[in-house]
Amino acid sequence: MEYISTTTTSKPIPIPRRDPAATGRLLLTLLVLLLVWPGLHFSELDPGVLFDSDSTRAMSSLFSDAWPPAHSAYFLQLVAGATLETIAIAIAGITLALPLAAITSLVATRALSRSASERNGKPSFVGRSLRWPVRTLLIVLRSVPEIVWALLFVRGVGLGPTAGVLAIAICYSGMLGKVYTEIFESVDGRPAQALLGAGASRLSAFTYGMLPNAAQELVSYTIYRWECALRASVVMGFVGAGGLGQQLELSLRMFAGSEVVTILLVFLLLVLAADTISRWLRERLG
Known part of the structure; x- marks a missing residue:
């Protein structure tokens, strides 16, 4: 144990040679490794497959003609239409999700309960x-x-953006409603x-x-979820829900690397615009 003194009259302050929290950090690190290892094992993660001969051959054939990106007038017209469809899916889905999220969050929150204003007030049976x-x-x-x-909606209503709009509306109404409820219960x-x-009404x-x-x-959070809906609408295109994702899936099937690069660049610009x-x-x- 070392000692340090700031004045000639004060008592020396002991400085430990080892970190007193080292044992706790070591145990926490071991716990994380114990939790991560089963996940890596059961997910069968094998980074070496990226460098397998079959994988490298497939990726090489896809991106051999990736540059320059496809820029023909016909293809750019297709991408422009798919981009507008992607934006429309995200906006329409969030718009349909908002009313259900608002209503369910007002019902689910206890912050507007009259029993919450009472000390040790218990929620009524009707409220529960x-x-x-x-x-x-x-x-x-x-x-x-x-x-x-x-x-599910592609099987029900067929291919196209309708399935994507309904999927975003259903899923995001649950996400928005849950977070809205927590916001209402966390504010003053x-x-x-x-x-x-x-004697005022709850409304x-x-x-x-x-x-x-x-507010x-x-x-x-609503704007953040709209950004997520924009990305999700692209992913859902791979299952036939329209938008850029559907066009990207068609280009990947045909191993058209230049078209894939063009679509990825457009999607990057779309995400940057949404973030701005x-x-x-x-x-x-704010």
Whole structure:
């Protein structure tokens, strides 16, 4: 043990030679390794397959003509139409998800319960009977990935953007509703509870007591989910839900590397534009 002294009269301060938290960090590292190793084992992850002769041959044949990117007028017209379709799928899906998310979040939150304003107030039987089924519904909606919903809707309504819109609307209503509920329960609920205590309706308490405090977080998360919907609409195109993903899947089937590069570049520009728009909206509405 070493000692250090700041003055001639003060007592020396002992400095430990080893980190006192080293044992805890070591145990935490071992725990992480124990959790990661089964995941790597059961997922059968093998990075060496990327350098296998068959894999390298397939990738070489795909990207042998990747440059320059395809830029014929006909193909660019197809990509432009698919891009507009992708944007429309994301906007329409989020628009349909918002009403269901808003209604379910208002029912699921306890922040607008009159019993919450009472000390040690217990939720009423009617409140529990409404909230728990709605919370269960939100879990079901968001537990199934949007691409699985897209597969189901493709079987039901056929190929095209309709399946993608419905898939985003169903899945994202569960995600938005769950996060909206948490936002309502995390903001300062005293103004809303004061209005409820004064005899105001729950709608009035929400509009004037809770919504002003939660508006910024609601807008920020909704914009973020729209960005995610834009990316998801591309992925869902691989199962026939329209948009850039469907065109990309067709180009991959034909091993048209130049077309693949063009579509990837357009998608990159689309994501950059969405990020710029969302940042601008957050600054304007924040």
